[in-house]
Each structure stands twice: as structure tokens, then as C-alpha cells.
Amino acid sequence: MKSVTILGSTGSIGVSTLDVLGRHPEQFHVYALTAHSSVDTMLQQCQQFNPDIAVMLDPVAAEKLQTAILETTVTTRVMSGPEALAYVASSAETDYVVAAIVGAAGLLPTLAAAKSGKRILLANKEALVMSGALFMSEVQQNNATLLPVDSEHNAIWQCMPVGDEQRHQFDGKGVRKIILTASGGPFRDADITTLDNVTPEQAVAHPNWSMGQKISVDSATMMNKGLEVIEAHWLFGLSSQQIEVVLHRQSIVHSMVDYNDGSVLAQMGNPDMRTPIANTLAWPQRIDSGVAPLDLVAAGRLDFATADFEKFPCLRLAYQALDAGGTSTAILNAANEVAVDAFLQRQIKFTDIAKLIEKVLHDLPANEASSLEQILADDAAARVLASELVA
Numbered sequence: 001m002k003s004v005t006i007l008g009s010t011g012s013i014g015v016s017t018l019d020v021l022g023r024h025p026e027q028f029h030v031y032a033l034t035a036h037s038s039v040d041t042m043l044q045q046c047q048q049f050n051p052d053i054a055v056m057l058d059p060v061a062a063e064k065l066q067t068a069i070l071e072t073t074v075t076t077r078v079m080s081g082p083e084a085l086a087y088v089a090s091s092a093e094t095d096y097v098v099a100a101i102v103g104a105a106g107l108l109p110t111l112a113a114a115k116s117g118k119r120i121l122l123a124n125k126e127a128l129v130m131s132g133a134l135f136m137s138e139v140q141q142n143n144a145t146l147l148p149v150d151s152e153h154n155a156i157w158q159c160m161p162v163g164d165e166q167r168h169q170f171d172g173k174g175v176r177k178i179i180l181t182a183s184g185g186p187f188r189d190a191d192i193t194t195l196d197n198v199t200p201e202q203a204v205a206h207p208n209w210s211m212g213q214k215i216s217v218d219s220a221t222m223m224n225k226g227l228e229v230i231e232a233h234w235l236f237g238l239s240s241q242q243i244e245v246v247l248h249r250q251s252i253v254h255s256m257v258d259y260n261d262g263s264v265l266a267q268m269g270n271p272d273m274r275t276p277i278a279n280t281l282a283w284p285q286r287i288d289s290g291v292a293p294l295d296l297v298a299a300g301r302l303d304f305a306t307a308d309f310e311k312f313p314c315l316r317l318a319y320q321a322l323d324a325g326g327t328s329t330a331i332l333n334a335a336n337e338v339a340v341d342a343f344l345q346r347q348i349k350f351t352d353i354a355k356l357i358e359k360v361l362h363d364l365p366a367n368e369a370s371s372l373e374q375i376l377a378d379d380a381a382a383r384v385l386a387s388e389l390v391a
Contacts, residue, residue, distance in 0.1 A: 002028055004281075005088050007109050008100035009033035010041040012212050013123045013149065016273045017098050018045060020281060020289055028281070032088035034101070034109075037061040043068050046076045052093065053077050055084040057105070085109040090116035096281065098149070099124040102214055103337055104379055107131065111372070114138040114146075121280045123149040125227045130330040131375050132234035146235070147280040152180045152228055153235055154276035155254035155267035160236060178238060179256040179264075180228055181248040182307060185220040188247060192311050198350035200343060217340045218314075221353055222307065226318020230329050233322055240322050245315060247305040252294065269294050313354040317361065326366040327378040334382035335360035342390040360386050 004021060008014045014033075021028045034055040035042045042065055046054050054069075054076045056062035062080030069076060079087070082105075089097050089109040097113040098121045099106055106124035111131070113120050115138050122128075127135050139146045148154050156178050186205050187195060204216040218224035222245075229243050251271040258264050269275045270291055278289035309316040314336070321332040339353040348356065360382050367374050 001026075002095045003031040003093060004028050004096045004098065005032040005034075005091070005094040005113075006030070006098045006100060007034050007085065007089060007106060007124070008098075008102065009045055010035040010038040011100055011102060012215075013100035013273060013277070014098070017100065017121075017277050017281075018049065020274050020278045020287075022048070023290055024287055027287070031091070031094040034085055034088065035061075036105075039064045039068065043072075046074050047072060050074055051076050053079055053084075053088055055079045055081075055088055057082065057085065082108060086112040089113040089118070092116075095119060096121060098277075099127060100149075102212060104130060104334065111135060111138060114144045115142055117142040117144045119145040119147065121147050121149050121277070125150070125231050126333055128231045128234045129227050129333045130379065131369060131372065132230070132329070133369060134372060134375070136234055147283060148231075148235055149273070149276050149280055150228060150231070151271070151273060151276050152255040153232060154279060156180075156232065156236065156257055158267045158279070159255075159257040159265035174260050175238070175242070176258045176260050177242040177244055178232060178236065179244045179246055179258060180225060180232065181251070181253055181255050181304075182222060182225045182245055183219065183249060183251045184247040184305075184307075185216075185222065187220055188249065196349055196351050200346065203343070203350060213344060214337070214340055217343060217353075218336070220350075221314040221340075222312035223314035223318065223336050223340075223353075223357075225307070225312075226315045227333065229315075229318055230322050240319055245307040247307055249303050250299060250301075252299055253302060314357065317354065317357055321361060324366060325369075327369045327375055328361065328366040330369065330375050330379050331361060331364055331366060331382040332357060334379045335386040338383050338386035338390065347390055356386060356389050359389055 006014050006017055030049040030051040032053040033045055033051045037058040039061050059080045062078050066078040086109050090112040096119045099110040100123040104126050107127050110127040148157050203220040204213050225245050232243050253266045253268050256264050256266040272291040274289040275291050278287050321328040335357040339356045342348045369375050
């Protein structure tokens with residue numbers, strides 16, 4: 001029986017994780033669930049799984065949850081604040097930590113899990129985008145096990161040569177490049193001249209995946225894929241020149257590894273996040289995820305196309321930030337979070353997202369990403385500048 005903490009249990013990844021865990025009660029115990037302020041959803045999850053601890057980042061939401069729990073038979077203890085997130089992520093009572101908090105808020109508790117040597121099921125991109133070298137150093141020094149949940153990185157993980165079987169780390173021998181697939185989002189076929197008029201409702205209507213608003217907008221701009229390029233660099237030790245992005249509208253081939261001998265290994269499956277979640281929960285075994293089997297005949301065809309930097313400038317900016325190094329990727333991420341929120345609030349146009357990010361990267365000098373303090377300082381500075389630009 002393995003105990004599991006889910007950082008971000010009320011989001012799409014958290015909900016999918018609980019669906020998988022609910023199918024295998026004999027193998028997993030839910031130790032802690034965390035959320036920002038979704039009291040009603042958290043209460044339902046506590047009633048179903050009765051975790052030891054529930055953490056609400058917002059103290060007011062924590063009080064509401066505590067009051068609601070007192071009217072049930074649930075024995076869950078309620079905590080609040082960022083310190084509580086770090087506590088449950090590093091607790092000796094948990095074996096696996098699912099890092100599914102969207103955005104920079106997930107960095108500190110995920111780092112706490114790494115420092116405590118946990119098995120980390122990483123769905124939070126920002127831990128690597130903001131602090132890749134520092135985070136990977138903590139993973140290695142503390143013998144943590146880092147398993148990628150993102151469907152693309154999980155696909156690569158399954159196709160890569162393994163150097164260390166125990167921790168599933170890679171030696172990269174014989175790998176020419178990796179190929180990240182991208183659906184292209186809702187505007188893959190749109191005329192570039194029409195994107196000025198895109199609404200938030202159109203941007204979050206992803207054709208293949210069910211995701212939260214922020215990630216859906218990132219998919220529409222392809223920043224989601226840009227962040228995955230940065231993440232792949234740290235996960236697999238490859239240069240930006242060895243990481244290619246191609247459009248694949250069916251989202252059946254989740255990513256590929258291209259070897260020097262001409263072999264290309266691909267991982268395929270229906271577009272459902274429960275597959276990579278189940279894969280990382282059970283590794284090195286396999287368990288039922290609840291996902292329907294892939295029917296290639298029904299799929300009919302697999303299409304691939306080049307990812308256009310002109311149509312998707314956010315992807316270009318991500319490559320540039322990765323190559324620039326230092327805190328450039330933290331600045332990129334912070335500016336993107338501000339820009340996406342402003343777009344969802346109808347303060348800027350869809351096409352302004354990339355323009356704002358590029359302006360912040362140009363105007364804010366990057367520093368060496370040698371300490372968490374410097375990374376967080378540049379993250380904060382980027383948010384201030386981006387907010388000023390929005391205004």
C-alpha cells in the first residue's frame with residue numbers, strides 16, 4: 001500500500017489521478033489533497049477518499065472547508081497556507097507526490113518533495129521551467145524519483161534508453177533527437193490574420209483534450225509546447241537543437257524518440273491523461289487506467305505538420321529563452337502567466353500574449369539561476385513589468 005499526496009487535487013490532473021486511485025484501493029492510500037480555494041470540490045473528494053490531511057492555500061477557504069467537514073463523518077484534518085503545502089509534500093507519511101498545481105505556486109512544494117526523496121509524479125511544468133538545474137540537483141542529491149506525467153514527456157520516458165533502472169534515469173546513448181507532438185490547439189487551421197479577434201471562450205475550447213483554462217490558452221498559443229521543450233531539456237539532458245516540435249492533430253502519437261540508427265520509437269494511445277498518470281503511479285508495473293483501448297482502424301489516419309513559428313510566436317520565444325539560459329525561462333513563464341490571465345479577463349487581445357512576453361524578455365535582464373532567491377526575485381520582477389504593460 002503506497003500513500004499518495006496530490007498537490008492540486010481539484011484541477012484536471014488531480015481529478016484524473018483520483019479516478020485512477022479509486023480503481024485500485026488495495027494499492028493506494030490518499031494521504032493528502034491540496035487545492036487553492038475550491039471548497040465544494042475538495043469536500044466531495046474528502047468524503048470519497050477521507051485523506052489524512054486537506055490543505056487549502058487560501059485561509060478563508062480552509063475555514064469554510066473545516067466547517068463543512070464538521071457536519072460529515074470525515075476525519076480529515078484541514079490545514080492552510082504555503083507552509084502546509086510543503087509539509088504534506090515532504091511528510092514521512094507520504095510515498096508519492098503528484099505535483100499538479102498549475103503555475104509558479106507549485107514550485108516550492110514540489111522542491112520540498114524532491115528534498116525529501118519522494119517519488120514525484122511531475123505534472124507541474126514550472127518546477128523545471130523556472131528552476132531546472134536547481135530542481136534536478138535536488139532530485140539527484142536526495143535520491144528522489146522523478147517521473148513525468150505530461151503525456152508528451154511520459155511518452156518519451158517510455159521510449160528512451162534507461163541508464164539507471166532503479167531511478168529510471170537516462171543515458172541518452174544513440175538518441176539523435178526527441179520529437180514532441182502538439183495538437184496545434186483550436187487555431188491550428190485558422191488564418192493568422194484572424195487571431196486578433198479570438199475570444200477566451202474560443203481559446204479554451206481545445207479540440208482533443210479536457211484541461212483547465214490556463215493550460216488550454218497555453219495550448220492555443222503553443223506556449224504549452226514551448227514550456228515542454230524547456231522541461232524536456234532538463235528531464236532528458238538534450239540541447240534545444242535535439243528537441244523538435246511537430247503538429248499532430250489526432251493526439252494519438254504522444255511523442256517520439258529518433259535514434260541514430262534510423263529507428264523512431266513512438267508511444268501511442270487515446271488522448272486521456274489517466275494513461276500517463278497510471279503509468280507513473282504503477283511503474284515499473286502496469287495497472288488499469290480506465291482509458292478505452294486505442295482503435296487504430298477507427299482513427300483511420302495520423303497527420304503530421306511543421307510547427308510554424310510565425311503563427312505560434314510563443315513557441316519561438318520559449319526556444320530563445322532556453323538558449324539564453326539563466327533566469328530567462330523563469331521570466332518567460334512569469335510573463336506568460338500574467339499575459340494569459342489578462343487575456344482571460346479580456347484586458348488584452350490573444351495576439352498580445354506573445355507581444356507582451358517578448359517585451360518583458362527584452363526589457364528585463366536575466367541573471368544566473370544559481371539560487372531559489374534569485375529565481376523568485378526575477379519571477380516577481382517579470383510579473384510587475386508584465387502587469388505594468390497590461391495596464
